[in-house]
Amino acid sequence: MIEVENLTKKYGERTAVNNISFSVRKGEVIGFLGPNGAGKSTTLRMLTGYLQPTSGSIRVGGVDAVRDPIAARRFIGYLPESVPLYREMRVEEYLRYRARLKGVRRAQLSARVDAALQLANVGDVRHRIIGQLSKGYRSRVGLADAIVADPPLLVLDEPTAGLDPNQIRQVRDLIRGMAGEKTVMLSTHILPEVESTCGRVLIVNKGQLVGEGAPGELRSAGQGGQLLIVESRGPRERLEAILSTVAGVRQVRDAFELESAAAPLCRLRLDVDGAAVAEAVSAALAAAGFALRELHCEQSSLEDVFASLTMRDSALHDETGSEPPAQINAAEGA
Amino acid sequence: MNAVLTIAKREVFAFFVSPIAYVVLTVWLLFFGIVFYVLALVFAQQPGAETNLLTAFFGGTTLFYLPLLVFTPVLTMRLLAEERASGTIEPLLTAPVSEVQVVLGKYLAAMTFWCVLWAPTLSYVWLVARSGEHAVDWGAIGSTYLGLFAVGVLYMAVGLLMSAVARNQIVAALLTFLVLGGLFVIGLAGYANVGDETRAVFEYLGLWTQMAGFAKGIVDTRYLVYDVSVAVVSLVLAVQVLQTDRSA
Numbered sequence: 001m002i003e004v005e006n007l008t009k010k011y012g013e014r015t016a017v018n019n020i021s022f023s024v025r026k027g028e029v030i031g032f033l034g035p036n037g038a039g040k041s042t043t044l045r046m047l048t049g050y051l052q053p054t055s056g057s058i059r060v061g062g063v064d065a066v067r068d069p070i071a072a073r074r075f076i077g078y079l080p081e082s083v084p085l086y087r088e089m090r091v092e093e094y095l096r097y098r099a100r101l102k103g104v105r106r107a108q109l110s111a112r113v114d115a116a117l118q119l120a121n122v123g124d125v126r127h128r129i130i131g132q133l134s135k136g137y138r139s140r141v142g143l144a145d146a147i148v149a150d151p152p153l154l155v156l157d158e159p160t161a162g163l164d165p166n167q168i169r170q171v172r173d174l175i176r177g178m179a180g181e182k183t184v185m186l187s188t189h190i191l192p193e194v195e196s197t198c199g200r201v202l203i204v205n206k207g208q209l210v211g212e213g214a215p216g217e218l219r220s221a222g223q224g225g226q227l228l229i230v231e232s233r234g235p236r237e238r239l240e241a242i243l244s245t246v247a248g249v250r251q252v253r254d255a256f257e258l259e260s261a262a263a264p265l266c267r268l269r270l271d272v273d274g275a276a277v278a279e280a281v282s283a284a285l286a287a288a289g290f291a292l293r294e295l296h297c298e299q300s301s302l303e304d305v306f307a308s309l310t311m312r313d314s315a316l317h318d319e320t321g322s323e324p325p326a327q328i329n330a331a332e333g334a
Numbered sequence: 335m336n337a338v339l340t341i342a343k344r345e346v347f348a349f350f351v352s353p354i355a356y357v358v359l360t361v362w363l364l365f366f367g368i369v370f371y372v373l374a375l376v377f378a379q380q381p382g383a384e385t386n387l388l389t390a391f392f393g394g395t396t397l398f399y400l401p402l403l404v405f406t407p408v409l410t411m412r413l414l415a416e417e418r419a420s421g422t423i424e425p426l427l428t429a430p431v432s433e434v435q436v437v438l439g440k441y442l443a444a445m446t447f448w449c450v451l452w453a454p455t456l457s458y459v460w461l462v463a464r465s466g467e468h469a470v471d472w473g474a475i476g477s478t479y480l481g482l483f484a485v486g487v488l489y490m491a492v493g494l495l496m497s498a499v500a501r502n503q504i505v506a507a508l509l510t511f512l513v514l515g516g517l518f519v520i521g522l523a524g525y526a527n528v529g530d531e532t533r534a535v536f537e538y539l540g541l542w543t544q545m546a547g548f549a550k551g552i553v554d555t556r557y558l559v560y561d562v563s564v565a566v567v568s569l570v571l572a573v574q575v576l577q578t579d580r581s582a
C-alpha cells in the first residue's frame with residue numbers, strides 16, 4: 001500500500017527526515033513512533049502530499065505520489081496532527097463539504113456522512129458548530145473526516161492526542177476494527193497505544209529509522225534485554241556485590257531496602273542477558289547463604305526499547321556528529 | 335470543476351456567516367447611498383447638465399475608487415491567509431484537488447462577494463428610471479456593470495494573490511491596500527506635468543479612466559484586456575505560491 005524509498009526532507013540546512021525507507025502492506029496497522037521532533041509529522045505530510053520531498057520516492061496504492069499527488073491522495077484519509085477544522089461550520093455540514101471535495105458522489109453523500117458520524121462516534125453533535133465543541137469531539141470530527149470518503153489507507157497523526165481515556169479506548173477499538181479491511185498508519189509517542197493497536201512499529205529518531213518490527217519482537221530484540229527482579233534478605237551492598245559478579249548479569253540497575261533493619265529485605269533489578277541467568281543468580285545467593293524471597297524475569301517494555309534506541313542515538317549524535325546509528329531489524333522482511 | 339464549486343460554495347458560506355460580511359455590506363451601502371444622494375441633489379439643482387446622474391455616480395474617479403481601496407482588502411484578506419493561519423490549509427491541500435482548483439474556487443467566491451456588494455446599486459438605476467427626471471441609457475447601464483465586473487476581476491485577483499502570500503489576514507489586507515493604492519497613485523501621476531500621451535498611459539494603468547468610459551457606455555476592450563491580464567498573472571502567481579509552499 002505504501003512504499004517509501006530513501007525519503008529525505010530538508011528545511012533549508014536542517015534535515016527533518018533523513019533517507020527513510022519502509023513499506024506497508026495492505027491491511028496492516030503500522031505505528032510510527034518517535035519523540036517529538038523526530039520527523040514523524042514531516043514524513044506523514046510527505047505521504048499525504050502536503051509537502052514535497054527533497055528527494056526519494058513514495059508510492060501509495062501503486063501510484064507515484066510525487067509525480068501524481070492527486071491520484072495518490074484519493075487513496076488516503078488523513079488526520080493532521082493539530083486537527084485543523086473550519087470552526088464556523090456545523091459538524092455535518094463540514095463532513096458533507098469534505099466528502100464532496102474528496103469526490104464522493106451526491107447519491108452516496110448522506111450515507112457516507114452518516115457512516116462516518118457513527119464510526120467516529122460524533123453523531124450526537126452532528127448539528128453543533130465545530131468551534132463550540134470540546135477538543136475530544138473535535139479530534140473525532142477530524143477522524144470522521146479521514147474516513148468519510150471510505151479510503152483504503154488512513155494516515156493518522158497522533159489520533160488520540162487530547163482525548164480522555166474512554167475516548168482513547170474508543171479510537172483504538174475503531175482502528176483495530178478497521179484492521180485487515182483498511183491499511184492504517186498512525187504516529188504517536190504513546191507506547192501503550194502502539195502495543196495495543198499496531199501489528200508493526202517503525203521507530204524514528206532525528207529523522208532516521210532506528211528500529212522496525214512487531215512490538216513483541218522489538219521488545220525481545222531491543223537493547224534492554226531482560227530484567228531480573230530479585231528480592232532477598234541481607235545487607236544491600238553485599239547483595240549488590242554478589243549479584244554483579246554473576247555471569248550473565250550486565251549490571252545492577254538499582255537496589256532498594258524495603259525495610260530498615262540490620263538484615264533488611266532488599267529489592268534489586270538486574271539487567272541480564274536472558275531468563276536463564278535467573279538460575280545462576282539463585283545459586284549464587286544460596287552459596288553465599290542468603291535466602292530468596294522472590295525471583296522473576298520481566299520482559300523489558302517497549303518503553304525501554306524506545307528509550308535505548310532514541311537515547312543511544314542522540315548520544316551517538318553528540319559524539320560523532322552525523323554518523324547514522326546501527327539499525328535493529330526485527331521484522332522478518334520489510 | 336466540481337471541486338472548484340465545492341470550495342467556492344464553502345467560502346461564500348464562511349463569509350456570510352461571519353459578521354465581517356454584514357459590516358462590509360452595511361458600510362458599503364451607507365457610503366454609496368450617501369454619494370448617490372448627494373449627487374442626486376447636485377443634479378436636481380442643475381437641470382440639463384452634460385452628464386447624467388448614473389454616469390457621474392459610477393464614473394467619478396475618486397469617489398468610486400477610494401472606498402474600493404478599503405473594501406477590497408476586507409473582502410479578500412481571509413481567502414487563503416485564514417486557511418494558513420488556522421491550519422485548515424493542510425486538510426484542503428491533502429484532499430484530491432489541485433492548487434489550480436483551490437485558487438479558482440477561492441476566486442469564484444471572491445467574485446461572488448463582489449457581485450453581491452454591487453447588486454444593491456441596481457436599485458439606484460431603478461429609482462432613476464422610475465423618477466423619470468433623467469433618461470436612462472440602458473446600453474450605458476450594461477457597459478457600466480460590465481466595467482464594474484472587470485474592475486472586480488482585477489481587484490479580487492490581486493487581493494487573492496496577497497492573501498496567498500501573507501501569513502495572516504491583517505498582512506494580506508495591508509498588502510492588498512498597498513498594491514491597489516499603488517495602482518491608484520499611478521493614475522495620479524498622470525496629473526504631474528507630463529505629456530498627454532504619458533498621462534493616458536498612467537491613467538490606463540491606474541484604472542482612472544476605465545469607469546469614466548464604461549459609465550458613458552464606451553466599452554473599451556483595452557481596459558478589459560488589462561484587467562483580465564493582471565488577474566490571470568495574479569492567479570497564476572497565487573497557484574505558484576501554493577505549490578512553492580509544499581516544497582518549502
